[in-house]
Amino acid sequence: MGPFNGDDGNNGNGNGNGTTASRPGTLSKPLADLMGSWDDFAFAPIRESTVSRAMTRRYFADLDAYAESDVVIVGAGSCGLSAAYTLATLRPSLRIAVVEAGVAPGGGAWLGGQLFSAMVMRKPADVFLAEVGVPFEDEGDYVVVRHAALFTSTVLARVLALPNVKLFNATAVEDLITRPVVAADGSTSVRVAGVVTNWTLVSMHHDDQSCMDPNTINAPLVISTTGHDGPFGAFSVKRLVSMRQVETLGGMRGLDMGAAEDAIVKGTREVVPGLIVGGMELSELDGANRMGPTFGAMALSGVKAAEEALKVFDL
Ligand code: 48N
Numbered sequence: 001m002g003p004f005n006g007d008d009g010n011n012g013n014g015n016g017n018g019t020t021a022s023r024p025g026t027l028s029k030p031l032a033d034l035m036g037s038w039d040d041f042a043f044a045p046i047r048e049s050t051v052s053r054a055m056t057r058r059y060f061a062d063l064d065a066y067a068e069s070d071v072v073i074v075g076a077g078s079c080g081l082s083a084a085y086t087l088a089t090l091r092p093s094l095r096i097a098v099v100e101a102g103v104a105p106g107g108g109a110w111l112g113g114q115l116f117s118a119m120v121m122r123k124p125a126d127v128f129l130a131e132v133g134v135p136f137e138d139e140g141d142y143v144v145v146r147h148a149a150l151f152t153s154t155v156l157a158r159v160l161a162l163p164n165v166k167l168f169n170a171t172a173v174e175d176l177i178t179r180p181v182v183a184a185d186g187s188t189s190v191r192v193a194g195v196v197t198n199w200t201l202v203s204m205h206h207d208d209q210s211c212m213d214p215n216t217i218n219a220p221l222v223i224s225t226t227g228h229d230g231p232f233g234a235f236s237v238k239r240l241v242s243m244r245q246v247e248t249l250g251g252m253r254g255l256d257m258g259a260a261e262d263a264i265v266k267g268t269r270e271v272v273p274g275l276i277v278g279g280m281e282l283s284e285l286d287g288a289n290r291m292g293p294t295f296g297a298m299a300l301s302g303v304k305a306a307e308e309a310l311k312v313f314d315l
Helices: 031-035 048-066 078-090 126-132 148-160 235-242 257-267 280-286 296-313
Strands: 071-074 096-099 119-122 142-145 165-168 171-182 188-199 215-218 221-224 253-255 269-272 275-277
Touching: 048 165, 071 078, 071 188, 078 096, 078 148, 078 221, 078 296, 096 171, 119 148, 119 296, 126 142, 126 148, 126 296, 142 148, 148 165, 171 235, 188 221, 188 269, 221 235, 221 296, 235 269, 235 275, 235 280, 257 280, 257 296, 269 296, 275 280, 275 296
Parallel strands: 071 096, 071 221, 096 165, 221 275
Antiparallel strands: 119 142, 171 188, 188 215, 269 275
16 A cells, blocks of 8 residues: 555554654646556555544543643634634644534634624734745735634634643533632632533533533633523623623623724733623623624633633743
8 A cells, every 4th residue: 555554554553653644735747756656546455443542532532631731712603713723833742622512613714704704813913824824915004814714723723733732622611610719808719610511412402301400621721712692602601691790791892893902802812801802702891882893802802711821831
């Protein structure tokens, strides 16, 4: 067989050595020339159990490793992915779990607006696009990524290639782990100390199935970027209200691009000890305007969330 057989496969105890023959963009002749003719084509042999073990061995090793994480990022939309990329790149020593309720990460950033495909970002968000390697057209005060999926897939690919990040998709954060904080004057509050997770399909059926007990991830810092209100959205800020750490939500205001994007980026912060909130989730807490189909604030809110996180770790 040619170079695509990264795993001996034959005895069902694949000893895939983890190296990849990745050669994107080098296709200079039909693959058949590399693999041998299609006429006598056959895949390397495999047993079903080998496939099952290849998946489950890695998944449960990751669950074990990330049960204690340094940072959990809740929500892998444009803000969460930008935060993950920035934090994991600036601080490779941090172990970062990204928990995403959807099977498909990316949130609302697969399209520009109203199903149009181009994505607009106002400068200086082009700095982040250049860092990540997303091509764009320069229009002066703003730039345009020809297809929003190019932004999302590029950032996602960069994040997934980072050795200190693990994406747990199809997994919902359904509560926060907290620890009591007693101030000098005797008043009590909480510090967020991790997240409570469950398969999203389980979380969606608590009402019609017995409530399945959850799993947990301990972490001294959580970055919540779960988007504006919706079935799962604005999760952490709504939970802060229900656990009486925040009086009430400000409620996202009407669309005002000029006001919204500055407010979201500048407002991205640690809202209670151990919990940083960014992206459109923050608009629900602060009562900021929405910005509609422009994504620069999502990217730079993620960058700011990462830098706020570093401040916490550098204390
Ligand atoms: O894309 P979103 O919804 O959120 P952001 O803040 O990353 O980006 C918002 C952006 O797409 C806009 O809304 C644009 C700019 N429009 C603004 C406007 O004016 O309307 O991503 C949030 C992600 C999603 O993928 C959710 O599935 C996920 O968070 N999520 C969760 N994941 C795990 N546990 C949860 N409890 C949870 N809740 C949401």
